[in-house]
Amino acid sequence: MESAPKRRRVQRSPSPVYKLDDENESYEPYVPVAQRRQEKLVKLSSWGVNADKDKSKSQQTELDEREDAFREEELRREKARKERTLLMEAQEVHLRKAAEDAQKTEGEKAEEEDAEILEAIKSRRKLASDLELAKGIHYTDSLKTSWRPPKYIRDRTPEQHQKLREKFHILVEGDDVPPPIEHFEDMKIPDPILEYLRSQRIISPTPIQLQGIPAAFSGRDIIGIAFTGSGKTLAFCLPLIMMALEEESKLPFIRGEGPVGIILCPSRELANQTYENVVTWCTALAKSGKYPQLNALLCIGGISMNEQSHVMNKGIHIVVATPGRLIDMLEKKRFTFNNCKYLCMDEADRMVDLGFEDDVRNIMSFFKRQRQTLLFSATMPRKIQDFARESLIQPVLVNVGRAGAANLDVLQVVEYVKQEAKMVYLLECLQKTPPPVIIFSENKNEVDDIQEYLLLKGVEAVAIHGSKSQEERQYAIKAFKAGGKDVMVASGVASKGLDFNDIQHxxxxxxxxxxxxxxxQIGRTGRSGKTGIATTFVNMNTPEQTLLDLKYLLMEAGQKVPPFLSTIDDPRAARGGALTGCPVCGGLGHGISNCPKLEDTQRRQMASHRTADDGGGY
Known part of the structure; x- marks a missing residue:
């Protein structure tokens, strides 16, 4: 059998591989011819426009670069200026100031230093309540009252008013000052008070009353400055009595109501004296039967307020107080200032000075409405006047004589007495005039020593100073006023405002x-138009600056200057320039840079700060 022929394997060519995702392979899609022509035409037409844009862009870039370069240059110059201010200009300012100082006199330099010190110690806050300061409450108009002067006085010209002020040596400052009035009757004061004043031989107003009472009756804030014994108490008490009388006549006060007004005093003795005067005048009104009884409250430390429970159980019209006890009563809500609209500060420079300012501000925080504020003193330095002007509403400044000047009715005798001879010479001085006599000493122990010495010599003497109890102080003043004691030895506590009858020496x-x-101190004599003598002992222990102040005060009052005072020269005179008084204490013999009062105030402040830092001490 024939075998089948073998098949031959045919080799095929490999299939093509398409790299569709290969990014490196350039792929150009098909563009139709018409579209390609259109794009080319657009490109050719836009070529000129893009060229212009590129050109403008390059110009803008160049302009930005120039601005950046200019800005960098400015920063560099500013840095250079700062370096010059810190390093060089300080030296230039110093050299320029040194050149200016070289041209100034010593007097001008001293005046500039005094001005800087005064500016540094100026009070920052106004004398107002905390509520008013916090809410920014500011009153622009004075308190409105129903009082008006008689028509014939209103019809006078400003020139006639000024002529009357000049006649009585009254200086006034302020806007729309009420007219001065020469007679109490024209002030529309009730007849019972006029009769009482006549019984006390007070017939016509004193200069401070002549201008001060009409201004207070008009509701104006007042800064009243007049020498000691010039009748300031009547000038600020009478307007308050009339205001209280008007309020009581409208609607009688019942328990828990009042007071209408407050009188602040720096010492218990002065508050007690002012209270007695207020009670006397209010009693004279009530005795007539035509007017209601006004109730006054004495609010001072050292006495029990329960003794005045009969007043506390009625409506209170007038309060006479010292700051400490008044604050205590207000905090306990024994009475309120809800309807109080009258505030008077007697010896106002002392009330604002030496730590009282915070107490006064605390008291003002209890007021709920606008008030009429009156500040009265015999010595009110410029610093206090400026402070008062900022705090009061359209104030009227009434000045009778220079603030801080001595009473011209006092004969001032200054004698040089050695320290060991003072006691013996004191007995000789007591023979100059009949009793009563007041002896002042700054040292409490010395006050007790003088009293003991006088008692041993058979002189009836009492002593009063801050360390004695209130009962002892009241007994001493009452016994001396009643004539039971011939001599009162006192520290400065009895020198402010106290009025004693017939003190000749x-x-x-x-x-x-x-x-x-x-x-x-010398103002305790020569009061109410009477004359008196003031004898002052000085010696080597008395600071020369104090003697210089005393010398200028004697010269101003036309008094005899003893030879040992005449030889003291004022160091400021050698520096040239005008000699002005100290704005802090009013002394004529020194400037603010060496004021003893300012030094004492600063010392107290430092002591209080140390006590606060130590936790109050033990």
Missing amino acids: VIIFSMPKEIEDYVH
Whole structure:
């Protein structure tokens, strides 16, 4: 059998492999001819536009580069200026100031230093309540009252009013000042008070009353400055009595209501004296039967307020107080100031000074409405006046004589007495005038020593100073006023505002450092138009600056200057320039840079800060 022929394997060519996903392979899709022509035509037409865009873009880039370069240059110059300010301009300012100082006199330099110190110690906050300060409450108009001066006085010209002020040496400052009035009757004061004043031989108003009472009756805030014994108490008490009388006549007060007004005093003795005057005048009104009884409350430390429960159980019209006890009563809500609209501060410079300012501000925080504020003193330095002007509403400043000047009715005698000879010479001085006599000393122990010495010599003497109890102080003043004692030896506590009858002689055993204390002390005599003598002992222990203040005060008052005072030269005179008084204490013999009062105030502040840092001490 024939085998089948073998098939031959046919070799096929390999199938083509398509690399469709190969990214490296360039693939150009088919574009129709018409579309290619259209694209070419568009490209040719847009070539000129793109050329313009490229050109403007290059110009903008160039402009940006220029601005960046300019900015960098400015930064470099600013840096250079700063380096110059820190390093070079300080030296230039120093050299320029040194050149200016070289041209100034010593006097001008001293005046600039004084101005800088005064600016530094100026009070920052106004004398207003915390509520008013917090809410920004600011009164622009004075308190409105129903009082008006008589028509014939209103019809006078401002020139006539000014002529009357000049006649009585009254200086006024302020807007729309009420007119001065020469007679009590024209002030529309009730007849019972006029009769009482006549019984006390008070016939016509003193200069401070002549201008001060009409201004207070008009509802104006007042800064009243007048020498000691010039009748300031009547000038601020009478307007309050009339205001309280008007309120009581409208609607009688019942328990828990009042007071209408408050009188603040720096010492218990002065508050007690003012209270007695207010009670006397209110009693004179009530005795007539035409007017209601006005109730006054004495609010001072050292006495029990339960003794005045008969007043507390009625409506209170007037409160006379010292700051500490008044704050205590207000905090206990024994009475409120909800309807109180009259605030007077007697010896106001002391009330604002020496730590009283915070107490006064605390008291003001209890007021709920606008009030009429009156500040009165014999010595009110410029610093206190400026502070008061900022705090009061359209104030009227009434000034009779220079603030801090001595009473011209007092004959001032200054004698050089050695320390060991003072006691013996004191007995000789007591022979100059009949009793009563007041002797002042700044040292409490010295007050007790003088009293003991006088008692041993058979002189009836009492002593008063801050370390004695309130009962002892009241007994001493009452016995002396009643004539039971011939001599009262006192520290500065009795020098502020106290009025004693017929004091012909005041002896200053140790001269106070602050000249305004001296002015108050000699002001215990020569009151209400009477004359008196003030004998002052000085020696080597008295600071020369205090003697210089005393010398200028004697010269201003036209008094005899003893030879040992005449030889004291003022160092400020050598520096040239005008000699002005100290704006802090009013002393004429020194500037603010070496004021003893300012030094004492700063010392107290530092001591209080140390006590606070130590946790209050033990």
